[in-house]
Amino acid sequence: LVLELLVIQPTARCNLDCRYCYVPDRSDPTRLPTELLELLFRAVNRCKLASGQKDLRVLWHAGEPLAAGLDFYREAFDLIDGILDKRFNARHSIQTNATLITPAWCDFFRGRNVRIGVSLDGPREIHDANRKTRAGTGSFDAAMRGVKVLRAHGMVTSVLCVLTSENITRPDELFEFFVESGFRRVAFNVEEIEGPNLRSSLVGNEGDFAGPREQYRAFMGRTLQLNAAHGWPLTIRELASIAQRMKDRRNDTSFVPAIAEQQSGAILTMTRDGAVYSWSPELASGLPGALDRFSLGNIRDVQSLDDLLTTSRAREIQSEIDLGVAACRRRCAYFGVCGGGSPGNKFYEEGSFAATQTLKCSLQTQELTEVVLGAFAYARPDGSDPWSLGGPAFC
Amino acid sequence: MSNDQTRSEGTPEASVEARLGELDDAYLQLLGSGQDLASDPFYNAFHNA
Numbered sequence: 400l401v402l403e404l405l406v407i408q409p410t411a412r413c414n415l416d417c418r419y420c421y422v423p424d425r426s427d428p429t430r431l432p433t434e435l436l437e438l439l440f441r442a443v444n445r446c447k448l449a450s451g452q453k454d455l456r457v458l459w460h461a462g463e464p465l466a467a468g469l470d471f472y473r474e475a476f477d478l479i480d481g482i483l484d485k486r487f488n489a490r491h492s493i494q495t496n497a498t499l500i501t502p503a504w505c506d507f508f509r510g511r512n513v514r515i516g517v518s519l520d521g522p523r524e525i526h527d528a529n530r531k532t533r534a535g536t537g538s539f540d541a542a543m544r545g546v547k548v549l550r551a552h553g554m555v556t557s558v559l560c561v562l563t564s565e566n567i568t569r570p571d572e573l574f575e576f577f578v579e580s581g582f583r584r585v586a587f588n589v590e591e592i593e594g595p596n597l598r599s600s601l602v603g604n605e606g607d608f609a610g611p612r613e614q615y616r617a618f619m620g621r622t623l624q625l626n627a628a629h630g631w632p633l634t635i636r637e638l639a640s641i642a643q644r645m646k647d648r649r650n651d652t653s654f655v656p657a658i659a660e661q662q663s664g665a666i667l668t669m670t671r672d673g674a675v676y677s678w679s680p681e682l683a684s685g686l687p688g689a690l691d692r693f694s695l696g697n698i699r700d701v702q703s704l705d706d707l708l709t710t711s712r713a714r715e716i717q718s719e720i721d722l723g724v725a726a727c728r729r730r731c732a733y734f735g736v737c738g739g740g741s742p743g744n745k746f747y748e749e750g751s752f753a754a755t756q757t758l759k760c761s762l763q764t765q766e767l768t769e770v771v772l773g774a775f776a777y778a779r780p781d782g783s784d785p786w787s788l789g790g791p792a793f794c
Numbered sequence: 795m796s797n798d799q800t801r802s803e804g805t806p807e808a809s810v811e812a813r814l815g816e817l818d819d820a821y822l823q824l825l826g827s828g829q830d831l832a833s834d835p836f837y838n839a840f841h842n843a
Contacts, residue, residue: 641825643828771825
């Protein structure tokens, strides 16, 4: 077990007000004091969990991470470098809405080798339906302006697209937009139920998953078909990820994916007040009226991160997560390519880490597996061009 | 929300495993198996962001 990912939320503040966001208090301007950042990285240095590793992945996630300001990051990175002192090779990445990017930010990103992911939901009309400014206007033009600045500075960006009721029925438009806009790596998250986002637009009032299952399968099937027919211009995270799991499972029938979100300490998240969380990062959003529901403690109160992972609370949560994974193993036909799902999704949907099936795994594991298996089955019969856009959809 | 309606919908495990066995690595490579996803910010970009 290693510390695979350190997530830092330097502020909850965001200049946008996206309808589906899972972060609460996004108008709160409070910023993480650098003293707490210092405590965090000193605790990382002392952490037994990380004692055998050289690489340390750090993800700056908020809110809008750039809302913390460039001066904050300059000071923070200098501080981190000084504390880690070459013990770890820290690899930083930032997921941003791109609207605040300037040439000065790009100089910083390049100088510090920071990788950038941009959140875009598709062409203007689709993107602006959910990703709005606080004044209620669309953010598409500002985001694309930021992408242009990044590219002018030689930076390659990947895209994170949230699938909602607005865009899940429009795979052709999304594919054309991402390819023609010059993106090469795209991830499609489904709109999840978590934090303050208490319902997903993908799920109707009746609450069952039949509708979103059908829509997701059609979307990913068509996207796979388009990507193949055009010579594979996009690397699509979901397809690449499930393909790797399928390959691993084929090569070793006892293989089960290791899911960092299920393992105490493998992912740690610290929020602007120094509270530390493990497992799924969105657990830092807490529950309405109980924001610290899943907090393991505060960085002010510990010497090492190990201290947070050995509390009775941490053990209770881990036990409940393990029960859920064991139930998935017993019940689900797709366990061999899933590994038992996301604890955060289980709790936010079912109120328990011991739950099993969620909206996310129904779509991004079960239906996705069927898309990949179905496309292969379709491709085999007569040996003709299996990816022809004139042929029937795979799904 | 209840998931009960869908809990028994999954294809039987033997069928999933059997169909996995019929795939070939060249096909999975086209889909992106073997790519270094962990170096990309989107690898870590969980959830509605």
